[in-house]
Amino acid sequence: MNKTILHSFIVTFFTLNVHAQNGEWVEWIADAQLSYNQIDNINLSAFSNDQENDNKISLMASFGRFYQLNGTSRLHIVATIAKARFDDFDSMNNTELGLSLGFRHKFGLGYYKPYLQVSLGYIDKEFSTSSWDRSSYDGYLEFGQHFTQKLSASISYSYTKIDGNPWMTVLPEISSEVFDQSYWNSDVVIDYLLHNDWLISASYGYRDGDLTSACTPGNVAKVLTKNTVNAITTDDVFGGCVYQISGKTHTFSTSLNYAISGHSGLSFSYEYLKGDAGTLNYNSRNIQVSYNYRY
Amino acid sequence: MKIKNSFYYCAIIFCCSAGAVNLQVTVVNQKQQVIENAVIYINKTTTDLIKDMVIVDQLDKEFIPYVTVVQKGSAVNFPNNDEIRHQVYSFSKAKQFEIPLYSGNTSEPIIFNNTGAIAMACNIHDWMTAYIYVVDTDKFAISDKSGKAIIENVPNGNYEILVWHPKLKGNVETTAQQVSILNQDKNLDFKITQKSMMKAWRAPRSVKRRGY
Numbered sequence: 397m398n399k400t401i402l403h404s405f406i407v408t409f410f411t412l413n414v415h416a417q418n419g420e421w422v423e424w425i426a427d428a429q430l431s432y433n434q435i436d437n438i439n440l441s442a443f444s445n446d447q448e449n450d451n452k453i454s455l456m457a458s459f460g461r462f463y464q465l466n467g468t469s470r471l472h473i474v475a476t477i478a479k480a481r482f483d484d485f486d487s488m489n490n491t492e493l494g495l496s497l498g499f500r501h502k503f504g505l506g507y508y509k510p511y512l513q514v515s516l517g518y519i520d521k522e523f524s525t526s527s528w529d530r531s532s533y534d535g536y537l538e539f540g541q542h543f544t545q546k547l548s549a550s551i552s553y554s555y556t557k558i559d560g561n562p563w564m565t566v567l568p569e570i571s572s573e574v575f576d577q578s579y580w581n582s583d584v585v586i587d588y589l590l591h592n593d594w595l596i597s598a599s600y601g602y603r604d605g606d607l608t609s610a611c612t613p614g615n616v617a618k619v620l621t622k623n624t625v626n627a628i629t630t631d632d633v634f635g636g637c638v639y640q641i642s643g644k645t646h647t648f649s650t651s652l653n654y655a656i657s658g659h660s661g662l663s664f665s666y667e668y669l670k671g672d673a674g675t676l677n678y679n680s681r682n683i684q685v686s687y688n689y690r691y
Numbered sequence: 692m693k694i695k696n697s698f699y700y701c702a703i704i705f706c707c708s709a710g711a712v713n714l715q716v717t718v719v720n721q722k723q724q725v726i727e728n729a730v731i732y733i734n735k736t737t738t739d740l741i742k743d744m745v746i747v748d749q750l751d752k753e754f755i756p757y758v759t760v761v762q763k764g765s766a767v768n769f770p771n772n773d774e775i776r777h778q779v780y781s782f783s784k785a786k787q788f789e790i791p792l793y794s795g796n797t798s799e800p801i802i803f804n805n806t807g808a809i810a811m812a813c814n815i816h817d818w819m820t821a822y823i824y825v826v827d828t829d830k831f832a833i834s835d836k837s838g839k840a841i842i843e844n845v846p847n848g849n850y851e852i853l854v855w856h857p858k859l860k861g862n863v864e865t866t867a868q869q870v871s872i873l874n875q876d877k878n879l880d881f882k883i884t885q886k887s888m889m890k891a892w893r894a895p896r897s898v899k900r901r902g903y
Contacts, residue, residue: 420776420794422775422776423775427895429895429897464775464776464792464815466792467778467791467792467814467815468814470815502814505778505780505789505814506780506782506812506814507812507817507891542817542891545888545889545891546889587892589889589892591889592889592890595892595894595896597896651896653892653894653896654894655892655893655894656894657894658751658752658753658818658893658894659894659895660894660895661894661895661896663896663897686897688894688895688896688897689895690894690895
């Protein structure tokens with residue numbers, strides 16, 4: 397189903413290219429990001445005595461190109477490669493390959509005209525522990541606008557479907573496919589220019605759907621007695637079990653961005669996630685420092 | 692050699708007697724910071740304006756220069772030296788125009804027949820902004836990084852000098868200073884009030900947020 401949508405999008409993408417009378421391939425996309433993350437409750441455990449923390453360093457690079465259809469619309473095709481390494485949980489080290497196809501339309505001429513962006517993405521992620529390998533497909537819709545010279549905002553909606561690897565069945569009546577997930581996510585982002593070289597952003601994200609959590613064997617009973625889990629299996633990475641449950645999360649984040657030049661910048665961000673599923677509550681924090689480059 | 696030197700002396704004496712001197716201007720803001728890209732000009736209409744062909748370039752997705760002064764009636768060409776396409780437009784009262792998506796040097800020059808400030812931008816790359824200031828005099832200059840500018844060959848007389856800058860708060864007339872020129876170079880200091888104004892953000896924030 398997801399592959400069909402992706403194929404349809406690719407066909408539409410190239411059909412638009414052919415039919416655009418003045419269309420032309422324009423800018424190359426060559427972006428890179430080096431980031432360092434400090435993550436609290438990396439296993440998203442609902443139990444404080446199970447929560448694990450770790451640090452991650454990752455390098456991501458994107459290559460692609462824009463296709464300008466006319467003065468207000470453009471397409472993009474971007475391939476992404478990323479590699480992440482963890483300090484302690486090195487079995488979570490992973491390599492990611494992705495492809496994104498998108499369409500962006502600005503509603504008229506001028507800085508303050510709103511825009512609409514639609515994209516479809518595919519990501520293949522391979523972990524050191526192969527049982528964690530997964531493929532994800534997502535559809536993304538964003539609407540945004542500059543309101544003043546300093547203030548801009550966007551609202552986005554996305555739907556993600558993840559296909560994970562088969563896992564060992566531990567309870568015959570419950571699926572073991574903990575990484576076969578789907579969820580939708582909506583974000584509101586506000587950007588404010590503090591100075592020519594400083595930009596602050598704040599965002600709120602609401603996510604509804606499947607989430608995956610890990611816990612030690614001592615807490616499994618607490619999960620299963622009062623909650624309905626979608627899937628459960630044993631887990632090598634955090635040494636207990638991993639389960640999937642339907643829930644909702646709220647993510648609050650803020651970032652401070654410094655422009656080194658028009659082509660590069662530094663970002664410092666803090667993210668706090670609060671979620672609940674059945675009787676379980678989840679909290680996690682993520683601090684990130686990143687260097688970003690754009691060709 | 693003697694003949695050559697004598698010629699220079701004569702030229703200098705002639706210039707001085709004709710009263711053509713230089714007016715050196717320094718521009719600072721309300722915080723005493725020197726101001727680059729301020730336009731300083733004599734508020735006196737020149738009848739025989741030189742209708743130049745002026746160039747505002749586009750390179751690395753920026754307009755170069757950021758501020759350009761042209762004499763009324765001049766044509767401005769907007770060559771695109773990026774290997775991509777730009778769409779240049781302005782909504783300013785002094786000149787509204789749009790150059791549809793183009794690459795290379797294919798656009799027709801734009802004629803500027805009204806005095807005043809023209810803010811322009813690119814519709815594809817929102818951070819690309821620049822200004823053209825149209826004057827009806829041939830005596831003008833733009834301040835450099837040290838806030839200094841020289842208006843050359845100003846004849847003897849009494850003048851009103853004005854300063855304009857993209858961040859100028861209020862009307863350009865509020866900057867007016869009267870000056871008398873009489874056979875001698877003159878220094879003039881301007882203090883202008885600037886409003887808070889920022890360039891649109893360009894730097895990358897994340898690989899996932901492409902932004903345009």
